[in-house]
Amino acid sequence: MGLCCSKNVAVSEADNKPAAAQQSKHSPVAPVPPSSGPGDAHSGKHTPANSFSASPCPSPLPAGIAPSPARTPGRKFRWPLPPPSPAKPIMEALRRRQGREVKPKDGPIPEEHPGGVEGEGGERALDKSFGYGKNIGAKFELGKEVGRGHFGHTCWAKGKKGELKGQPVAVKIIAKAKMTTAIAIEDVRREVKILKALAGHKNLVRFYDAFEDDHNVYIVMELCEGGELLDKILSRGGRYTEKDAKTIVVQILSVVSFCHLQGVVHRDLKPENFLFTTRDEDAPMKVIDFGLSDLIRPDQRLNDIVGSAYYVAPEVLYRSYSLEADMWSVGVITYILLCGSRPFWARTESGIFRSVLRADPNFDDSPWPSVSSEAKDFLKRLLNKDHRKRMTAAQALTHPWLRDEKHDVPLDILIYKLVKSYVRSSPFKRAALKALSKALTEDELFYLRAQFRLLGPKNGRVSLDNFRTALMKNSTDAMKMSRVYDIINLMEPLSHKKLDFEEFCVAAISSYQLEAHEGWEKIASTAFEHFENEGNRVISVEELAQEMNLGPTSYQLLNDWIRPSDRKLTLLGYTKFLHGVTVRSSNPRRP
Template identity: 75%
Template sequence: MGQCYGKTNPNSDNENIPNVTTSAGDGYRSPLTGYQSVKNTPARSSSSQASPWRSPYPHGEGASPSPARGTTPMRFFRRAFPPPSPAKHIRSSLVKRFGKGKQTAKEGTIPEESREAEAAEEEEEEEALDKRFGYGKNFGGKYEMGKEIGRGHFGHTCSARGKKGELKDQRLAVKIISKAKMTTAIAIEDVRREVKLLKALSSHKNLVRFHDACEDANNVYIVMELCEGGELLDRILSRGGRYTEEDAKVIVLQILSVVAFCHLQGVVHRDLKPENFLFTSRSEDADMKLIDFGLSDFTRPDERLNDIVGSAYYVAPEVLHKSYNVEADIWSIGVITYILLCGSRPFWARTESGIFRSVLRADPNFDDLTWQTVSPEAKDFVKRLLNKDYRKRMSAAQALAHPWLRNDSLPIPLDILIYKLVKSYLHATPFKRAAVKALSKALTENELVYLGAQFKLLEPNRDGYVSLENFKRALARHATDAMKESRVLDIINMMEPLAYRKMDFEEFCAAATSTYQLEALDRWEDIANTAFEHFEIEGNRVISIEELARELNLGPSAYSILKDWIRNDGKLNLLGYTKFLHGVTLRTSNPRHR
C-alpha cells in the first residue's frame, strides 16, 4: 500500500453511463467517474485531493502527473490519451448506494426542496456513526512517522519506522485514513473490511504484508511493509511500454499466484491494474506485491455481486452488467497481460462511456505488428482471459496450467472452481451426467494436466478414489480467516451427495469439466464430435421433447426449439447434444443483436 491515489470531481456534462467506484487507495469507496487528460497536465495542489503519483494511462482516478516524471511520455503508447470525459456520475445511484434521500423519477437529479432536509439527515447520521474500530491507541509510541509518499481522497500514505518490538528500526508504510471523511456506515465498514482482508491474506508472498492497525480520535493507521521498488506501471514504462514475452511470464505468474490464493479464500480484488502491484526493491528480480484492498470484498462461490467498482480500462463486461464474481479479476489480468505483451490497451475510447462501450462490444486487436512477434500460446492465453462470457474464461489456477505458463517446478494451486463444478455435477440428472462423462473422454492433454493436478491436491486414497472428506480436508488445509468470513466452506454442505459414494479420476474429470470453457477453444468442434461418439455408445437414449424440456428447466414455449435437437429415432442428435451440454434458455435460444 505504498501509494494512495486521488481523484478528480465528475464533469458537469450529463451522460447516462454506469457509475463506477474507482480505487482511491484510501481504504474505502468514493464514487465518481470523471477522467482527466494527462497530456501536459500541470500538477495540482493537495487541496484538490489529487495524487502526486500518476499512471501513464488513465485508469479512473484522474490524478495529476508525478512531479518526478513531469509530463507523461505518450510515445510509449500507441494511442493518445483521452481528453476530459463528459461523463457524470449518476446521482440516483449514489442515493441508492448510500441510502440517503429518495431516488427521483428523473435520473441524476434531486429536487431542490429536499436538499436541505437531506443535508440535515446526513449531519444526524454522521453524528450517530460509531467510528471506534477497537484498534490499538498507542500509534505514536510504537511508530515514528516519516515523509508522505502518496495521497488520496480520504487519506495519505507515509513511510515510517518501528520504535519497539519485532518491528524496531524496520522501515514501514503507514496508510492514514481520516475519520472525518468517514461520513457513512458503508465507509466505516469498508475500512474494517480492508483491515480484515489484509490481516487474513498477507501470508502470501505476493501480497503486501500487514503488520498492525491503530487508531486515534482523528485517524485510522494501517501499518504494512514498505515496498520500495515502485509500481509495475513504472517498469513497463522503463522498458519502452512493453515487456518481452519471457519477462512478461514472470510478472503474470506472480499475479495469477496471488489472485488464485485470494479467489480460493473467497476474496475478489476488483481493482487489479499495474498501479496496484509494487516491487519490494529496485532489483530486476524483486518480488511483486499486490496492494490496495479498498475495493475488495468477500464473496461466496455462487454469489453474484452487483456494485460497479474498479478502473474503467480494466473493468469486466459483467461488472457493467452488475452481475459478477471472481471472474472479473481474471478479465483485468487479461488486460494487464495484453498491455505487457504489446504496449497498448485492448479497449480504448476518448470518453469514459466510450471505454465502457468498447469493453462491452469491441474485440481486442491481435493483428497489429507487435502481435506478429508474440507466440501463438501467448495469444491464446490472453484470448482465454478476455472472453466477454465470464463462464468461458480460465480461472487463475487454470491459467497457471496453460501451455504458455506451465512449469512443472511450480505447483498448480487448489481451485475453488472444481468445487463449483463438482457440486453442479452431483445435483445433475443421470442423463446430464452421462452427457458430461462422454465429454470428459474427449479432453485433450492440456485440460487433463490441470484436472490431474487438482485431483492430486485432493489426496485420493490408495485405490485412487476421493470422497467428500477429501474435498473438506483440501479446503481446510488452505483455510484462513478470510475463507471463514466469506463462507466458502458452505459449499461443502451442497456437496453432501458425495458423502455416500466415491469418485475416481475418470468421474472427477467429468464432474470438473466446464462445457463453457471448452466451447471457447478453437478445437471445440472436434472435441464435441468425439464426445458425441462416446455419448452415442454409452449414454444416448430415447428422450421426449417434454422430458428434455424438464431436464433444461424450460416450459412448453421451448418445444418448437427442442424438436430440432431430436432425431427420428427419438435420441439427441449432435446439435441437441452440444446444446444440452451448454444449457439453454429462451433468451439464449433467440439472441437479439444490439
Template identity: 70%
Template sequence: MGQCYGKNNLRPQNDDAADDSAVAVAGSADVPPSPLPPKDTPARANPWPSPFPHGGGTVTPSPARSTPRRFFRRPFPPPSPAKHIRASLAKRLGHAKAPKEGPIPEEEAAAAATEQSLDKSFGYGKNFGAKFEIGKEVGRGHFGHTCCAKGKKGDLKDQPVAVKIISKAKMTTAIAIEDVRREVKILKALSGHKHLVKFHDAFEDANNVYIVMELCEGGELLDRILSRGGKYSEEDAKVIVLQILSVVAFCHLQGVVHRDLKPENFLFTSRSEDADMRLIDFGLSDFIRPDERLNDIVGSAYYVAPEVLHRSYSLEADIWSIGVITYILLCGSRPFWARTESGIFRAVLRADPNFDDLPWPTASAEAKDFVKRLLNKDYRKRMTAVQALTHPWLRDDSRPIPLDILVYKLVKAYLHATPFKRAAVKALSKALPEDELPYLRAQFRLLEPNRDGHISLDNFKMALVRHATDAMRESRVLDIVNAMEPLAYRKMDFEEFCAAAISTYQLEAHDRWEDIASTAFEHFESEGNRPIAVEELARELNLGPSSYSVLKDWIRNTDGKLSLLGYTKFLHGVTLRSSNPRNR
C-alpha cells in the same frame, strides 16, 4: 484506497464527451498518482496509444445514433454505461449535488445530521503515535495518503513500514466506513502468501485510521512498464504474470475478490530487477461465497470487466483485469481505450482487442491464446487463475499448482445433475484435448486420493481445510462442501472426476471446440444417448411448455435421440431466451 468517484457534470448530456465527464474511476491511496496523462490529453501523448483507429475502437454504434433524426425534434443521447454508475458512486462516497445559494434544503440538513451521527469508532489501538514515527509521504488517494514510517518499540522497532492514513472526515457515508472496516478485516484474515502485502496492525485516533503494512520500496509495476518503453518481452512478462496469478488464485480460494487489479496495485519489494511483487490495496475488495454474485460497481475504468458494468459478477472479474494487464505487458497498449470513461466502458462492452498490429504478429500463438482466454467477454468461458497457471504459455510441471475453488463448484453441479446430464458430460470428458489434462491431474492430486485411487467427500473437505485462512471462514467457502453431500455415500475415480470438473463453457472457448464436441458426441452416441421426448428434455433443462417448439429441433426424427446440435445445447443447459432470440 482505490475508489470510484464522481465529478460534477456541467455540460449538457447530448454526446459522448458530455456523458463521460461525470465519472472518474481509480486512484489509490497506497501509491503515487499514475504517470498516465490526464483524460483530456490528446491521444498522441498517451504512453499506451490506442490500438484502434482514431482512438475510438471498433465499437458498434449505439442504436440511438442510427435513429432517423426526422422522427424527433433532437436525437436521443446514446445509452451510457456510466449513467447507472453515478448513483452507486454517490451512495458509496456520499457525494452531494453542488450546494445552491440560500438556505440549506431539509434533505441536505438531514444528510448532514446523518453524517454527524455516523459511528466512526473502529475499535483499533489508540497508541499509533507512541509506536511509530511518521516519515515522508509516498502516495496520495481520494480518502487519504500513504507514508513511510519507522517502529519506535515492540516487534517492529527500527523497522521501516508503510502506513496508510485514512481521514475520518472523508468517511461521509456508512458504506465508506464499512469499506475501511472490511479492508482491515481482509488484510488481517489473508495471510501466508509471498506475493501478498504483509499486514502488521491497525490504529485510530479522532481524525484518522492508520493501517500499518510492509514497506515495498521498489515502486509500482506501472512505473517499470513505462521505464521499459511500455512493454515486456514474453519471457519477462511471464515472470510478472505468474506472480499475479499466484496471489489472485490464493485470494479466490479464500473467497476474496480484489476488484481493483491494475499495475498501480502491484509493488516491488526493492529496486532490484528480480524483486518480488506484492499485491496491495484491498480497499475495494470483498468476501464472496462460492455461488454469490456481486452488483456494486467499483474498480478502475481500463481494467473493469463487462459483467461489472452489467452489475452481476464474481471472481471472474479479477481474471479480466489480469488479461488487461497481460495485454499491456506484451504489447504496450491498452486493449480498450477511448478519450472518456464512458467511451472506455463502451469499448469494454462491445469492442474486441486488437491482435493484428505489431507486436502481436510476432508473438507466440500460446501468448495470444492465453490473453484471449482471459479477455473473453463471457465470464463463464474465462480461465480461472489456477487454470491460467497450467496454460501452455506458462506451464511448468515442476511448479506446484494451487487448489481451485472452481472444481468444487463444478463437482457440486455434477452431483446434483440428472443421470442423462452426467452421461453427456462423461462423453465430453473422453474428448478432452491433452492440454486440459495437466490441470485436472493437479487438482485430483491435491485432493489426495485414497489408496484405491478414489476420492470422497472427506477428500474435498480436508483439502479446503488444509488451505484455509480466517478469510475462508469469513466468506463461508466451506459451506460448499455441505452442498456436495451426495458424495458422502459414494466414491469418485479420476475418470469420473474429469467428467465432473470440466466446464462446457470454457471448452467452447477452445480453438478446437468443434472437433471436441464432435468426438464427444460419438462417445455419447455409443454410450449415453437414448430416445428422449420433448417434455422430458424440457424437464431436464427446467423449461416450460413454451420451449417445446425450440427443443424439438434438438431431437432427431429418425430415432428420437439428441442430435449433435441438441447434444451441445444440452451440455450448456441453454435457456429458451438464448435459444430463441426474438424476431426483429
C-alpha cells in the same frame, strides 16, 4: 467519433472532445495522473479507487486514468443512431458510493446515505468509531509521506517497540473527514478485516495492525520500496518481453488464485496495485490495496460497480459478477505487458465502457504478429466477454504459455463447484458429461491431473474427505468468513462414493470453458460420437425441459433439438443440453 485501441467498436460523437494534453497515439501506456482512492497504500501514485473517470474533459468524478495513447489505434465507426450510454447509471452509482451529489435534468435529488442521518447544517450523524487501538504514536514513529490519495495518504514509519522495533513499515492514513457515507466507512472496515484475515501468501502485502484516533484511521503494513509495476513497464519503454512478462503474470496469478480460494475478490487489479519489494531486478511483487475487495460466497453474485475503468470486466457493468471479474483484469494487465497499450480505450468514460462491452482486443497490429500464438490464446481465454468461458487463475497457471515456468499449481475452487453440480445432477446429464470427457484436450487433462493430485487421492480415488482435507490445508480466517466451507455440505452425495481419475474428469468438466477453445466444434462432434454409442436415448420434450429446469413455453424450441426419426438428441441438442439455457445472454445490450 472517438478513437479506441480495439477492433470493431463504435463510440459516440461525445467521445471526440479534444484532449488538452493528448500524447502521440503511437506512444506506450501513459503514467497515471493524480487521482483518488481510499486504498493506494505505499504506492506514491495517486490512484483512483472506485473511480471510472478517464476523460480529458472535466468530470463529476475524481480525476482518473489518462487516455491511453494506443500503440495500435482502431478504426472509426459511426452508429446509425446514438447508442445508449452505459456511463450514466455507472457514474451515478459511483457518486452515491463516494457521497457526491447526483443532479438529474429535473433538478437535484437528496443524496441517500445508508446508515447515516442528516443533521443540522448538513452534517451526517455517522459512527466513525472502528474499535482499533488508540496508541499508534507509542508504537510507531511516522516519517515522510510516500503517497497521497483522495481519502488520505501513506507514510514511511518505523517501529518503536515490540516485534517491529526498528523495522520500516508503511502506514496508510485515511482521514475520517473524508468518510462522508456509511458505505465509505464500511469500505475501510472491510479492508482491515480482509487484510487481517487474508494472510500467508508470498505475493500478498503483509498486514501488521490498525489504529485510529479522532481524525484518522491508520493501517500498518509491510513497506514495499521497489515501486509500482506500472513504473517498471514505463521504464522498459512500455512493454515487456514474453519471457519477462511470464515472470510477472505467474506472480499475479498465484496470489489471485490464493485470494479466490479464500473467497476474496479483489475488484481493483491493475499495475498500480502491484509493488516490488525492493529495487532489485528480480524482486518479488506484492498485491496491495484491498479497499474495494469483498468476501464472496461460492455461488454469490455481486452487483455494486467498483474498480478502474480500463480494467473493469463487462459483467461488472451489468451488475452481476463474481471471481471471474478479477481474471478479466489480469487479462488486461497481461495485454499491456506484452504490447504497451490498453486493449480497451476511449477518450471518455462512456467510450471506455462501450469499448469494454462491445469491442474485441486488437491482435493484428504491431507487435502482435511477433508474439507467440500461445500468448495470444492465453489472452483470448482471459478477455472473453462471457465470464463462464474465462480461465480461472489456477487454470491459467497450467496454460501452455506458462507451463514451462517454475511454479506450483494451486487448488482451484472451481473444481469444488463443478463436482458439487455433478454429484447432484441426473443420470442423463452425467452421461452427457462422460461423453464430453472422452474428447478432452491434453491441455485440459494436464490441469485436471494437477487438481486431482492436490486432492491427495488414496488408491487412485478421492472422496468427500479428500476434498475437505485439501480445503483445510489452504484455510485462512477469510475462508471461514466467506463461508467457502459451505460448499462441502452441498457435496454430501459424494460421501457415499469415491471418484477415480476418469470419473473425476467427468465431474470437473466445464462445457463453457471448452466452448472457448478454437477447436470446440471438433471436441463437440467427437463427444457426440461417444454420446451416441453410450449415453443418447429416447427422450421426450417434457423430460428434456425438466432436465434443463425449463417450463412449457420452451417446448417448441426443445423439439428442434430432438431427431424426429428416433426421438434422441441431435448434435445441436447435445451441445445445447451441455450449455444450458440462461434467462439472458452473457453480454446483452440494455436499452
